[in-house]
Amino acid sequence: MLFLSQLTLGYKDLQVLKISDEYSIHRVIYSLFEDYRSNAEKTSSVKSGFLYAEQKSNSIERRFLILSDRAPNIRNEKIGTVITKKIPENFLKFSQYRFRLLVNPTIRDKNTGKLKPVIGETNISVWFAEKSVSSWGFATSDLNVTSIEVLNFKGKNGNLLTISRAEIEGTLTVTNFELFASSFAHGIGRAHAFGCGLLQLVPIYQ
Template sequence: MTLYISALNLDARAHRRLNITDNYSLHRVVYSLFDDVRSEQQKQCSVASGIQWVDKGGDMRGRRILIMADRAPGEPEAGELETKILSETFLTHPYYRFSICLNPTRRNKHTGKQIPVIGREAICAWFCQRAAGWGFDVQPGQVQTESINVQQMKIAAGKIITLQQATLSGRLTVTHPEIFKNSFMHGIGRGRAFGCGLLQIVPLPEITFFE
């Protein structure tokens, strides 16, 4: 599968034109760049859109959005868009430096509802415990929880969605290449439509002590 990596740069003028106020409006802007190729049946089953994105920060004066998709984006209504195709060898390395914005939750045993994981140490432990299921290993000493914030987004009919986001970074070791590739291609965790789950990685060299 060909993957397209894009960076959408928004200045103050683009911010105003696109009426960006929260992550829901960013979701709207990102998804407007792509045709929805799902069938009606796939939409009813909540099949993944093939689009991942993350807000890399900024404000109304300037903001950068990273996007990865299984198809090329169209021209943006406002802002500047750069797009590259991911190299076929990018996912063949054993070690990566990573950064990821996640929605850390766990299921309440009594109610069955998803509840947020609270606290930096608890979020770090939650991530390390689940890493094997995503095809890689992360040791607690190799990851840090950089920031935690709560997003409130207004959607249709006045409904408000509250979403906790935690940004983690560190070093990972690939343990199951195919599972890791799937995690990278499709994202991990919940809240992917709203800027969570995109695994941003940079290959690290293998460490050798003897030639």
């Protein structure tokens, strides 16, 4: 079972919670969920069980969409306004969807083995279209890279983190329903902890 939540932080919330960068957002959203992973699992590939993406941002309000495998725990938290609902079982049974996605586009350097960002709208579009079919269970059309940004902020231990993030919109056609459902539930690409990877879907009724 999956849950979809909307978190709205008003002006006072932003001030009280000291929202200033991506790590402060990460801290607030992660506080809504008990972490069932061990320390070893946290440093490995075991997922947190939730994804999030920012929907709206201005000086007086910020709004986030959260997908999770458990409902957020807000009984003892005074964190904005949270509205949660269960995702219907048939939501992932459609053949086509309109989608929006914030994604961290990266490739592994063949010489060094290190990850590096995919640069430029055309390269990001090609990367995403190829990965969609091979890794995520869907084919794409009408792709549009609406924004590209580089985020620089300090992490938990004060170390500097840099993440490239692109916003992509378009239409997808499911080619592998099992893989597509896994991609939706577990996220696309990397940097899930900092607002990347959540497929925001609107079914296309035929």
